[in-house]
Every structure is written in C-alpha cells, then in structure tokens.
Amino acid sequence: MKTIPRALPIIAGIFAAVFSPPAPITPSAWANQHFFLPDGERKSQLIDLSRTPHLVEPLDALGPDAPDNEIAVMKSAQSAFTTLLQIAACHSIDRDPCDMMIVQPTDSALGDFNSQKLGRALELSPIMRKKVFPQTARAGNASKTYEKKFSPDCSLFLSLASSTADLRSKTIKKALCDEIDEYPADLNDQGDPLDMIRARQISFLRSGTWKRAYFSTPTIKGASSIESKFEAGDQRRWTMVCPHCDDDNLQFEWSEKNRHFEFDPKPPYRARYIPPCCGVVIEGWQKFAVYATGRWVATAPGEGRYKSYHFDALSSPFVPWDEIAKEYVAAGDNPIKLKAFWNLTLGLPFELKGEAPEFDRLLARREDYKQGHVPARGLLFVMGADVQHTGIWVEGVAFASNGESWSVVHDFLEGDTTDHKGGAFAKLEKLYDQKFPDAFGGTRLVDCMAIDAGDGGRANQVYRFCRGRARAFAIKGVSGWSAPAIGTPIQVDIKLSGKKIKKGATLWPVGTWALKATFYSNLVKDGRRAGAEQDPDGYCHHHAGCDERYFKQQTAEYLKTTVRRGRTVKEWQETGPNHLLDCRIYAMAMAEYLGLSRLTADQWAAIAKERGVPQVLQQPDLLAPDAVKIAAAEPAPVRPLLTRRPKKRGMTIHSRGVF
Structure with a gap:
C-alpha cells in the first residue's frame, strides 16, 4: 500500500505522454x-x-x-x-x-x-x-x-x-x-x-x-494581382552579405538604367554582378555561396502591413546567371518573349505598351513590293479570316525567321455566310486553294488558315468548312494575359446533314491579348523607310494596296486600364471596325503554331530549301535584305509546310519531317 503514492506520478506521466498534444514544431523543422x-x-x-x-x-x-x-x-x-x-x-x-x-x-x-x-x-x-x-x-x-x-x-x-x-x-x-x-x-x-x-x-x-x-x-x-498584394505588404527582399566588403545589405536587382548585372552578348556570356557597395565583381560561380548568406529584409515596413516577399532567378539557388543572360539575349525586343523573361525569370510584372501608331504614318511608309506575291524572305505564309454575316474579311501574311512580316493580300469576301459551300465561303475556298507567286519563280499555297468560329453566329459553318481541310483551323479568340498564342484544341459538336455529331470538329483557342501587344510593338518600329540602317526584327511591311481603311482597322484598338469589381485590369478597347486587326492576329497565331519563335537556324534552312530558295542563299543569314536581290531560280511549285493534320498539340507535321 505504501508504494501506491509513489506509483501515481509515474502513471500520471504515462497518461500525460499519451494524451497530451505533441510539442509545437515549426513547419520548416517538421x-x-x-x-x-x-x-x-x-x-x-x-x-x-x-x-x-x-x-x-x-x-x-x-x-x-x-x-x-x-x-x-x-x-x-x-x-x-x-x-x-x-x-x-x-x-x-x-x-x-x-x-x-x-x-x-x-x-x-x-x-x-x-x-x-x-x-x-x-x-x-x-x-x-x-x-x-x-x-x-x-x-x-x-x-x-x-x-x-x-x-x-x-x-x-x-x-x-x-x-x-x-x-x-x-x-x-x-x-x-x-x-x-x-x-x-x-x-x-x-x-x-x-x-x-x-x-x-x-x-x-x-x-x-x-x-x-x-x-x-x-x-x-x-x-497584376500578386503585384498589388506584394505592394500592400512590407515588401521583403532576399538580402545577402557581399563577399568582398562584408556589406550585409546586398540585394541582386535588375535595372535597365543602372545595370549591375553584366554579361557578354554571346556565349558563354560570363555573367557577373557588380555590387554597388564596393564595385568588386561577383562572378557567376560565387552566386550560390552568396545566396546562402541571405535573410529576408522588409523594405517597406509599416503598421498593418503583412509579410510580402519578392524572389527571382537572380538570387535563386537553382538558376545560373549565364542562363539568365541567355534568356534575356534570346528575348531580344519581342514583347511576348520579354514578358516571359520579366515574369518567369525576374519575377516582375511586365510594363506593356499598347499604343498603335497613327494610320497616316503607316500610309507614308508603304513599299513597292507586289501585292499578292510572297516576298523572298517570307518563309511562312499564313492567313487569318474573320467571318461576318455579310462576308468574310481576310489577310494573308508572310513571315521571316526574325519575325518580320509582309502583308501579301487582304480583302473582304462579300457574300452570304450561312452556307459553308456557297457565298463568301466559296470565295474563301478559292483563296485556300490559290497558288500565290513567290520571289523565286515558284508558287505557294497558304501554309495555315485560321478562321474565327467565335461569337459571330457562324461557328457551325466554320467547323464544316475546316472539316477535311488539313490547313484550315477553326479558332476562337481567348482573352487574358496568360493565354498562349495558340492553345490546346478541344473537340466540339457539329451539325452535319441535319444530325448532331458529337466532337465532330476541332476548335483551337487563340490568346489574342498578348498577340495584339506584340503586333502593336512591331507596328511602331521604324525601319529603312524612316532612315534606319536596316529593318529591325519584327518590322511590319505593307504594299501600296494597303489603303486608309486597312490601316484604320489595324489600329482600331488601344490598351485601356479599368477597375472591375475593385481589381485593376488592362484590356483591349475598340475604337472602330477592327476586322483586319483580328485577321492579322489570327495569322500571327498560325505563324506561332508553325514554330515562328521556336524553330532553329537549321530548321529554317530546311524550310528555305522546301520553299525553293536558291542554294546560294541557304545559309544562316540566307535571306538578308541585300542578299535576295539576285536573279530568281527556275520556277518550281512549292508545297505548303503542313501536309496533314497534327495529332498532338505542339507537333507540327511538315512535308519534310516534324519541327
């Protein structure tokens, strides 16, 4: 009996260990x-x-x-x-x-x-x-x-x-x-x-x-929602110790004006960072050791501010600086690629400029190349079509490997659009089958044709027109800044011979917002017509047949900032008829589908050979503006790049392999 009191604490301890909650542990330690x-x-x-x-x-x-x-x-x-x-x-x-x-x-x-x-x-x-x-x-x-x-x-x-x-x-x-x-x-x-x-x-x-x-x-x-959330907080940044002077306020930052991040313009880039504290170079191989000295420091502390963080690839332990330099060089001045660099590499919102130039400025810089002819450097030839109740607007555009574009043909195909075989669709079929002369004596079919099946009430007609035509794509414009130029297709129902066929047609989403930003960014660029030494990457060429109506339609939108349900949004706003702008955007989506921004130099050379470009021009700089002034080769008809419908997203099947 005397031992019971001494046993009670032991028993109590056992029960406490079993039924008490575990000791607190932070998520990181856990x-x-x-x-x-x-x-x-x-x-x-x-x-x-x-x-x-x-x-x-x-x-x-x-x-x-x-x-x-x-x-x-x-x-x-x-x-x-x-x-x-x-x-x-x-x-x-x-x-x-x-x-x-x-x-x-x-x-x-x-x-x-x-x-x-x-x-x-x-x-x-x-x-x-x-x-x-x-x-x-x-x-x-x-x-x-x-x-x-x-x-x-x-x-x-x-x-x-x-x-x-x-x-x-x-x-x-x-x-x-x-x-x-x-x-x-x-x-x-x-x-x-x-x-x-x-x-x-x-x-x-x-x-x-x-x-x-x-x-x-x-x-x-x-x-950007996360930008507003970050700015409402105390804006913490990863702050490290300089390996040369022991300053403990080092933050790797990207600045276009006062650049501390430096690199060579060509591989192997030799990226390095010049810290403002002492100016002694931090080499790329030192980055990861410097990162490990870091801590979070609030740069905008204040009452009521929660913890908000910004972290990017400059500080990341996973990304070498040379890779960042490579991505920036590859982006060039392409707005889509630059946006991706700012968002995905720098973790920063991209400042978008959505202003189109005045139409009369574009009228003044028209060129004398032949309307309806595919120019020498236009290796990809695509077309966009906007279906209306009274007809179909179209534009055919040729693209070079550096993104330069030439308006080849544009028109309004007047006619009824309730019958996919008659009226305006019959005229569209002629364009689909038309052989356009090129600069080397050959002829070209349109490689890809995008036809809007969106909200115009003619979706079923578009589906039926595209059905069985490997180079015709039924598309629908998608809003939003994160939508890709060409997205994952979906199968949609189609009415055929009075019957509803489940998943009878393929509909491709097109991210129009970013493509419009890219187009307007390219449209404002000055080239040789404005006194520049050469036309820049992405420059837009127009023939003399592009009139005032054409340019007014292509410049008929601007980027508007609005507040919707308390959230600031930037969206495109129409100022007038914009059918030819839509056609251009759909054509750009087809060029991206064919690999405009993804193809390598060797792949472009293979396409040049397929296009009938003379052997002497089939080099990495094969179609530089001065080089194409040679005599045309023997006439040779050229097949379109796309010869059968791809079965998988991201795979473009060409007549000579898969790119």
Whole structure:
C-alpha cells in the first residue's frame, strides 16, 4: 500500500505522454523530418531546407504558432514556392488539423499539382500515409481525387479558381492560393475569386486563427494581382552579405538604367554582378555561396502591413546567371518573349505598351513590293479570316525567321455566310486553294488558315468548312494575359446533314491579348523607310494596296486600364471596325503554331530549301535584305509546310519531317 503514492506520478506521466498534444514544431523543422520531395533532382529524398533557406521564413509564417494571418509571394518560376505550399498543407494535416483549401487557376494546373506534386508527397511520407485516408477507405472516411480527408471531420480541398461551386460551398480555416494572376477577374459575374475565398474564412475572423497565402508569378504591370498584394505588404527582399566588403545589405536587382548585372552578348556570356557597395565583381560561380548568406529584409515596413516577399532567378539557388543572360539575349525586343523573361525569370510584372501608331504614318511608309506575291524572305505564309454575316474579311501574311512580316493580300469576301459551300465561303475556298507567286519563280499555297468560329453566329459553318481541310483551323479568340498564342484544341459538336455529331470538329483557342501587344510593338518600329540602317526584327511591311481603311482597322484598338469589381485590369478597347486587326492576329497565331519563335537556324534552312530558295542563299543569314536581290531560280511549285493534320498539340507535321 505504501508504494501506491509513489506509483501515481509515474502513471500520471504515462497518461500525460499519451494524451497530451505533441510539442509545437515549426513547419520548416517538421519538413526536415517528414517531407519527401515529389519531383526534381532530389526526387523521393527527405527535404533539406538548409539548401533553400529563402523558404524557411515564409513557410514558418504559415504555422499555427506564428502571429501572421496573411502572406504574399511574388516570385519567378523554379523558385520552390510550390514545394512550400505542399509543406504548409502537410504540416497542418499532422499538427493543426482543420479544413483547408488549395486553389489552382486551371483544370490542367489542378490535375498536375494533385498527381505530380501533392499526391506523390503524401505517398512518400510515412506520417502522411498514416494521417490521410486513402480513396479506398470506408465510404464515410474515404478521400476523393480532389478532397484529402485526414480526420473524420477535416479535409484538404483542391479547388479551381474558375469554379463557383468550389469557392462558395466550403468553410475553411486556411487558404493557399497558387498563381493568382491567372484567376479570372470576375467569375461568372459573381465577383473576384479571391473575395469568394475570403468569404469562406469569416467564421475564423473572431478567433484570429485563419491563414491565407497568395503565390504567383506576376503578369502585366498595373494589372497584376500578386503585384498589388506584394505592394500592400512590407515588401521583403532576399538580402545577402557581399563577399568582398562584408556589406550585409546586398540585394541582386535588375535595372535597365543602372545595370549591375553584366554579361557578354554571346556565349558563354560570363555573367557577373557588380555590387554597388564596393564595385568588386561577383562572378557567376560565387552566386550560390552568396545566396546562402541571405535573410529576408522588409523594405517597406509599416503598421498593418503583412509579410510580402519578392524572389527571382537572380538570387535563386537553382538558376545560373549565364542562363539568365541567355534568356534575356534570346528575348531580344519581342514583347511576348520579354514578358516571359520579366515574369518567369525576374519575377516582375511586365510594363506593356499598347499604343498603335497613327494610320497616316503607316500610309507614308508603304513599299513597292507586289501585292499578292510572297516576298523572298517570307518563309511562312499564313492567313487569318474573320467571318461576318455579310462576308468574310481576310489577310494573308508572310513571315521571316526574325519575325518580320509582309502583308501579301487582304480583302473582304462579300457574300452570304450561312452556307459553308456557297457565298463568301466559296470565295474563301478559292483563296485556300490559290497558288500565290513567290520571289523565286515558284508558287505557294497558304501554309495555315485560321478562321474565327467565335461569337459571330457562324461557328457551325466554320467547323464544316475546316472539316477535311488539313490547313484550315477553326479558332476562337481567348482573352487574358496568360493565354498562349495558340492553345490546346478541344473537340466540339457539329451539325452535319441535319444530325448532331458529337466532337465532330476541332476548335483551337487563340490568346489574342498578348498577340495584339506584340503586333502593336512591331507596328511602331521604324525601319529603312524612316532612315534606319536596316529593318529591325519584327518590322511590319505593307504594299501600296494597303489603303486608309486597312490601316484604320489595324489600329482600331488601344490598351485601356479599368477597375472591375475593385481589381485593376488592362484590356483591349475598340475604337472602330477592327476586322483586319483580328485577321492579322489570327495569322500571327498560325505563324506561332508553325514554330515562328521556336524553330532553329537549321530548321529554317530546311524550310528555305522546301520553299525553293536558291542554294546560294541557304545559309544562316540566307535571306538578308541585300542578299535576295539576285536573279530568281527556275520556277518550281512549292508545297505548303503542313501536309496533314497534327495529332498532338505542339507537333507540327511538315512535308519534310516534324519541327
């Protein structure tokens, strides 16, 4: 009996150890013990955050013991913040069970994140395998593809930013919002998706336990959601120690005016950084050691400001400086490529200029090349068509390897458009089959023809016209700055002989916004007609048949900044009829489809041979303006590049191989 009192503390200690909650642990410390990388160079290995110290502070801010409710991260690509998002969710599953939501911008992004990242991370971690119910569990506790259940009453929801059902039906404590610049500005006329997400967390406002994080590469300056989130915070930047003078305020920054990041214009580039503190060169091989000395420093602290972060490839431990130099040189002055460089490499919003030149200035610089003839350097010959009720507007455009373009033919094909075989469509068929003379005595068919099947009420006619014509593409313009020039096609229904055929035609989305910015950027460039030594890359040539009506239509839009439901957006605004502008944009999409900005010098040379270009000109500088003034070769008809419909996105099948 006397031993019982002494046993009670021991028994009490055992019960306390069993039933007491585990000791608090930060998400970063937890990750070093339990998180296995789902992809990358160290795939399936336990993470070591000492290799990526820039992740630690923002990750720990999402832990339950941190005072922060909200953070924002404006980042470049390949900066590991998607890994941070996964760790934050997994740590919460283990140490702070609650209903959570991870929001992705698109179906494809959501599917890839689930299958290639989060799903693998859950499978690799022993503790996650114990916590998260499998999809084969009992019905009440079973996880679903986009709902990971980890206790009888807690779930991690994988949601879509474009789904009102996903964003309106759940009460959540934590929201992790990925790539928010790709979220729609107004979801089905019901508001900003970010506002809907905030509304899901109202129940936790009083307790102050809610967490919300925004991650994104930025898009357009002045209209980027993550830019506004970053600027509303305390604007933290990765700050390092100079290896030469020990100054501890070194920040790798990109500046067009006072450039500290230097490199040679050609490989191997020898990229280096000249720090403002002492001016002693930091070589590329020193970058990663300097990065490891860094810490986050708020550059705009203030009351009420949450933690916001900017991180880019200049500081990233994954990207060598020579690779950054290579990407910048490759971008040149192409607005689409420059935007990608600023967004994905620098993690900065791109300042877009959307002003077209005055039409009379364009009239004055017309040239005397033959209308209806494909010029010598126009290796790609494409056409865009805009279908209206009373006819079809068209423009055929030739492109050189450096993006220079020539308007070859434009017209309004007057006629009825209710019959895909008659009226204006019969005239369009003649253009499709027409053999256009080229500069070397041969003839050319249009390589690709894009026909708008959008909102004009003639979609079915366009589908039926394109059906069976390998070089004709039914397209639909897509708004938004993140939409690619030519997207993933979808199968659509078509009515044929009075019957509805499921998935009977192919519809290709065209990202018109960025293409218009590129076109206007090229249209304002001055060339030889304005006294320049040579025509620049992307320069737009026009023949004498391009009249006032033509130029007024091609300059009939401008970039307007508006506020929609509280969010600033930049969008194109029409000032008058713009059919020929649409035709030009559709033609540009076809050129991109054929590989205008992707083909190598060897591939261009192969196309030149296919086009019938004389052997003497088939060199890397084969079609320089002065070089093409030689006599034409023997006449030879030339086949179009596209000889049969590609079966896979991103693959263009040419008459001589796949590019």
